[in-house]
Amino acid sequence: MALTSDQMVLLYRNMVRADQFNKMMYRRMMQGKLIGFYHPAEGAIAPGVGASTFLNQDDNLSPHHRGHGITHMLCKGIDIKYYLAEHTGKETGCCKGRSAFHFSFPEHKVYMMSGFIGYNFAPVVGWGFAAKRRAQGQVVMNCSGDGSYGQGRAHEAMLMSQNWQLPVIFFCENNGMSIFSTAQEMHPQENIASLADGFGMPSIIVDGQDVFAVAEASLQAIERARTGGGPTFIEAKTLRFNEHDIGTPDLSGWEERSAEEHEAMRKREPIRIATERVLGDSLLTQNEIDQIIEDALAEIEAVEQFADESPIARPPVEELMAGVFAD
Amino acid sequence: MREITFIDAIREAYEEEMRRDNSVFIVGQDVRGAIFPHTKGLVEEFGPERIVDTPIAESGMYGVAFGAAQEGMRPVCDFMFGGFSYVTFSECSVTTGQYHFLHGSQHPLPLVITAGVGTGQRLANDHAMSIHGTFAHHPGIKVAMPSTPYDAKGMFKSAIRDNNPVVIPWHMGIMMLKGEVPELGDDYVVPLGVADIKREGSDVTVLANSLQLQHALTVAEKLAGELSVEVIDPRSFVPFDMDTLLTSLEKTNRLVVVDEDWESGGFAATVSARVMEQGFDLLDAPVTRVTLPNMPVPGGYMEEYVAPNPERIEAAIRAVCA
Ligand SMILES: Cc1ncc(C[n+]2csc(CCOP(=O)(O)OP(=O)(O)O)c2C)c(N)n1
Ligand SMILES: [Mg+2]
Numbered sequence: 001m002a003l004t005s006d007q008m009v010l011l012y013r014n015m016v017r018a019d020q021f022n023k024m025m026y027r028r029m030m031q032g033k034l035i036g037f038y039h040p041a042e043g044a045i046a047p048g049v050g051a052s053t054f055l056n057q058d059d060n061l062s063p064h065h066r067g068h069g070i071t072h073m074l075c076k077g078i079d080i081k082y083y084l085a086e087h088t089g090k091e092t093g094c095c096k097g098r099s100a101f102h103f104s105f106p107e108h109k110v111y112m113m114s115g116f117i118g119y120n121f122a123p124v125v126g127w128g129f130a131a132k133r134r135a136q137g138q139v140v141m142n143c144s145g146d147g148s149y150g151q152g153r154a155h156e157a158m159l160m161s162q163n164w165q166l167p168v169i170f171f172c173e174n175n176g177m178s179i180f181s182t183a184q185e186m187h188p189q190e191n192i193a194s195l196a197d198g199f200g201m202p203s204i205i206v207d208g209q210d211v212f213a214v215a216e217a218s219l220q221a222i223e224r225a226r227t228g229g230g231p232t233f234i235e236a237k238t239l240r241f242n243e244h245d246i247g248t249p250d251l252s253g254w255e256e257r258s259a260e261e262h263e264a265m266r267k268r269e270p271i272r273i274a275t276e277r278v279l280g281d282s283l284l285t286q287n288e289i290d291q292i293i294e295d296a297l298a299e300i301e302a303v304e305q306f307a308d309e310s311p312i313a314r315p316p317v318e319e320l321m322a323g324v325f326a327d
Numbered sequence: 328m329r330e331i332t333f334i335d336a337i338r339e340a341y342e343e344e345m346r347r348d349n350s351v352f353i354v355g356q357d358v359r360g361a362i363f364p365h366t367k368g369l370v371e372e373f374g375p376e377r378i379v380d381t382p383i384a385e386s387g388m389y390g391v392a393f394g395a396a397q398e399g400m401r402p403v404c405d406f407m408f409g410g411f412s413y414v415t416f417s418e419c420s421v422t423t424g425q426y427h428f429l430h431g432s433q434h435p436l437p438l439v440i441t442a443g444v445g446t447g448q449r450l451a452n453d454h455a456m457s458i459h460g461t462f463a464h465h466p467g468i469k470v471a472m473p474s475t476p477y478d479a480k481g482m483f484k485s486a487i488r489d490n491n492p493v494v495i496p497w498h499m500g501i502m503m504l505k506g507e508v509p510e511l512g513d514d515y516v517v518p519l520g521v522a523d524i525k526r527e528g529s530d531v532t533v534l535a536n537s538l539q540l541q542h543a544l545t546v547a548e549k550l551a552g553e554l555s556v557e558v559i560d561p562r563s564f565v566p567f568d569m570d571t572l573l574t575s576l577e578k579t580n581r582l583v584v585v586d587e588d589w590e591s592g593g594f595a596a597t598v599s600a601r602v603m604e605q606g607f608d609l610l611d612a613p614v615t616r617v618t619l620p621n622m623p624v625p626g627g628y629m630e631e632y633v634a635p636n637p638e639r640i641e642a643a644i645r646a647v648c649a
Contacts, residue, residue, distance in 0.1 A: 035627055036450045089449070089627035100451040100626030115453035116414060117383050150382030151414070178383055180360035186382040251360040253380075254370050312628050317620055320629065324622045 003212055003219075005283050007054070011211050012278050013292050014053050018045040018071040019271050020296040021080060024304065025070065025087075029246045033308075035089045036100040041067025043241030046270040047173040048072040050214025050236070051141055054222065058136070060109045060127040062120040064143040064173050066240075068101055069113060072143060078108050081306040090310035097313025098320070118151030120144050125157050128166030128231075139225040140168040141218075146192050147178025155195070158231070162199040167225035169218070170196070170233045173208065175240040180251040196233035208236030209268045212277060239265045328507040336476035336508055337365040337441075337497060340483035341403065343514070345373055348401060351487055352377040354391045355405030362407060363443055365497075385414035389440075393418060396438040401487055409444035409458040409496050423492045424467030435490040439483075445538055445587060446634040447500035451626030460586070460593035462494040463564045469493040471519050471563040474540040476506035478562060481517025489519060498587075500538035522568035524575070528557035531648050532575045533640070534598065535585035536561055539617075542637045543585055546644065549637075554648055564594050572598070573606045580611040583643045585635050590618040615647045 003011070022041045029038040041048075048064060048071030055061055061076055063069030068087070074080050083103050086093030095104055102113045111123070124142040131138040148154060149172060161168040172192045176183045183192070196203035202224075206217040214236050221232035241262075243250035250257050278284045284292075331339070345351045352373075353366060359380050361367035370378040381388040385406065392404035404419075406412040412419055419440060426436050440462075446455045463470040469491050473479035479497065486493040509515055525540060526547050533556055535543035540560050547556035557575055561567060576582060582602060586595035599614040617635045625633055 036448065036454075086627075093627075097627045098451070098625035098629055100449055102451060102626075115408070115450070116411065118414075147383045150384040150387075152384065152386050179357040179362060181357060181380055181382070185380075248362070249360070254359040254361075314628050314632070317633060320622055320625060320633070321620060 003215060007215070008212060008278065008281070008283055011049060011053055011215055012274055012284065014049045014075045015045060015211050015271055015274050016292050017074055017296045017299065018049050018067075020293070020300055021070050021074060022067050024300050025068070026246065034087050036087070037245045039066050039068065039245045040242040041071055043239040043265060043268075043270065044173060044175050044208070045071050046211040046274070047171070047208045047214055047236035047238050048143060049075050050211045051143055051171050051218045051234075052076050053215060054219055055139070055141055058109060058138050060124070060131070060138070060140040062124055062142045062144070063110065063113070064145060065113070065117065066145065066173065066175070069103060069110075073103065073105070073110055076108055076110065078105050078110065081303040084303050084307040085310050088307045089313055090307055091313040092306070092310040093313065118144070118148040118153055120148070121151060121153040121157035124168050125160050125166065128161055128168040129164070131167050132164065137226040138167065139222050140166070141171060142168055143171040143173060145178065146172060146174040146176065146183045146187065147181070149192050149195060150186060158195065158199050158201060158233075161231040162201045165228070165230035168231045169221045169225060170201075170231060171218070172233070172235045173238055174235055175238045177240050177244070177252075179244045179248070180253060182252055185253070191235055193233050193235040201231055201233050203233035203235065205235045205237065208238030209270045209273055211270060211274050239268060241265055328509060330505045331476050331508050332502070333476045333479050333497070333504045333506070334363065334365050334502045336480040337483050338367065338369070339508070339511070340480045340487070341365070341369060342372070344484055344487045345369075345377060350400040351403070352379060352395070352400065353403045353405060354379040354381060354388055356381060356383060356388065356407055358405055366405065385411055386418060389415045389419050392438045393423065393436070396436050397434065401437050403439040403441060403487065406440065406442035408454050409442040410453045410456050412440060412442060412458060420462060420465045420468070424465040426467070427491070428467055436492050437490045438492050439486045440492065440494045442496050443499045443502075444496040445498040445500050446624060446630050447538065449626045449628070449630050452623040455624045455626065455630065457588045458496055459494065459564050460588040463594055463597070464592070467492070468565065469519055469563070470565040471495050472537050473497065473562065474501070474525075474537050474560050476504065476508050478517050478523070478560075480508055481515055482519065482562065485516045485519050488516070493519065498537035501541060504541070517562070520563045520566040520568055522571040523560045523562055524557065524571070525560050526556065526558040528555040529578055530555045531581040531583065531644055532557045532559060532572070532579045533583045533585060533644065534559050534561055534572065535640070537587070539585045539587050539635050542635065542640055546637050546641045550641070550644065554644065556644060567598070569601060569605065572602070573609065576602065576606050576609040580609055581647045582610070582614045583617065583640070583647055584614060585617045585640055587635055588618060589621050590616065591621050593618060612647045615643045617643045
């Protein structure tokens with residue numbers, strides 16, 4: 001599915017935004033201006049951008065935990081200021097400042113996040129089930145890492161989605177790592193997409209450093225799901241430039257990841273790959289790119305200002321108790 | 328005696344037990360690289376056959392421990408964070424608890440379940456919840472939680488040697504707490520099922536564990552001169568040392584139970600009921616509990632006042648002594 005120039009420019013803009021948002025989160029964690037932890041997405045932003053940019057408002061999205069889903073959510077049109085406010089414990093946060101790193105934007109059909117890796121595989125079946133019954137072409141974009149496919153529930157979700165031909169896209173962001181463990185050691189085959197074969201589910205393996213390739217594959221899967229063609233497995237091969245989460249050692253197994261590994265990874269920097277493409281195809285000029293970066297920085301400044309100026313959430317226990325059950 | 332940290336004390340217990348008994352091994356995720364330092368460096372001595380990393384597959388990971396224990400090994404299954412054990416809850420609670428008894432009490436299941444637990448990192452419910460109360464609810468599983476480096480080393484050794492499934496989480500809030508521990512090679516154990524009086528007093532008994540024990544001791548010190556607070560660490564929840572508690576109540580006649588778990592259906596509720604049943608005549612005031620309110624543990628800035636803390640413990644002590 002060839003992308004139009006407008007689509008490519010939108011993808012490029014979202015790449016720049018995602019990259020700058022990730023840098024902002026990294027910086028704030030280092031400055032002690034985030035609650036909890038942060039799992040940096042540097043090197044791994046193209047899969048989320050490619051998967052999420054062309055979703056409709058009423059499509060379900062389960063963002064990957066890496067980058068805390070920001071890459072994905074901002075491409076779906078979600079205003080990240082409410083998430084940053086949440087991550088800084090503020091009253092204006094998307095979960096009223098009570099959740100640390102969890103997000104919830106039900107109006108955008110990004111319902112939830114849980115600290116349990118692989119949690120997404122249970123609800124996506126229900127979203128797909130509902131979408132199929134509703135029959136309005138709604139699709140479910142289910143993004144998670146290579147490691148999450150170790151969970152039995154991943155296999156249950158694939159089984160049922162394929163049995164019932166649900167409009168669920170199993171979007172695997174394979175960065176080859178799960179904390180210190182390599183996918184090479186933890187998965188018996190080179191491609192996680194091989195799992196789809198056992199269910200007879202069509203699969204696509206794509207270069208996850210190339211946002212345009214990811215978007216093309218995603219559009220193909222979205223189209224199939226929207227038109228009743230059932231699930232697709234997409235494996236985006238990507239990289240993790242940083243340690244698993246800020247402050248944790250950067251190990252492979254129990255040894256430091258090597259300088260050579262880092263050097264080789266950095267050659268596959270996704271923003272640079274995208275920039276070379278848009279310049280090479282004369283889709284954007286350097287001046288326009290500079291403007292896109294400036295816009296992203298201005299957007300982020302406003303987001304940070306909103307979070308920083310919002311009051312800390314410290315409601316009394318009685319008020320919290322009143323929120324445990326719905327009316 | 329030398330001083331070491333709480334988390335190093337757990338590691339020493341692993342080291343000594345693994346050297347002593349070749350059937351002991353650790354299974355978890357990223358335990359070789361030591362996502363928490365209680366497994367740091369172990370792979371270098373014991374190799375990846377005994378310091379075993381699995382995929383993110385808690386059911387399979389626990390299955391390794393469960394099945395290997397049935398085959399006569401002594402596994403330690405590390406869930407990293409306590410909440411992750413719930414991913415394989417039917418296996419590690421229901422099936423584990425019933426295995427020995429329901430099959431005619433003929434085949435023991437010697438395994439250890441551990442994980443970091445507790446509030447203090449502002450991460451919210453899934454990364455902050457306690458698990459001891461939930462496991463204690465399932466008969467057939469021993470449940471304990473150490474509060475000092477000395478107890479950590481001795482209790483982990485006991486847990487590994489026990490012929491039953493033992494759930495022994497450790498609280499992340501006291502990970503770096505330092506304390507005295509006997510010299511290396513001094514093969515002491517702290518038996519499961521024995522409480523410990525951590526501070527003697529005569530006006531009121533406070534039962535508290537782990538991070539909350541530290542809070543209780545702080546408050547007891549603060550109130551010294553005004554109120555004499557006896558602080559008891561249950562150490563084990565199952566079996567629970569009721570004798571030590573009742574003996575203390577004979578002296579103090581007042582009880583505050585601090586438990587970093589929900590109010591409803593937790594260990595504190597069990598203790599209160601048992602004291603009413605077995606020691607009603609000893610009480611001069613109703614038992615008072617300091618627990619988590621019955622809401623998913625909030626993260627952010629709410630954790631510090633929602634969870635039990637020194638202020639709430641002090642208020643409870645004053646109320647029960649009023
Ligand atoms: C049920 C559960 N087990 C373990 C963890 C600890 N954990 C957090 S992130 C992670 C690795 C996830 O790997 P992957 O899915 O490949 O995503 P990546 O971090 O590589 O982006 C693990 C093991 C967890 N959060 N939840
Ligand atoms: Mg990964």
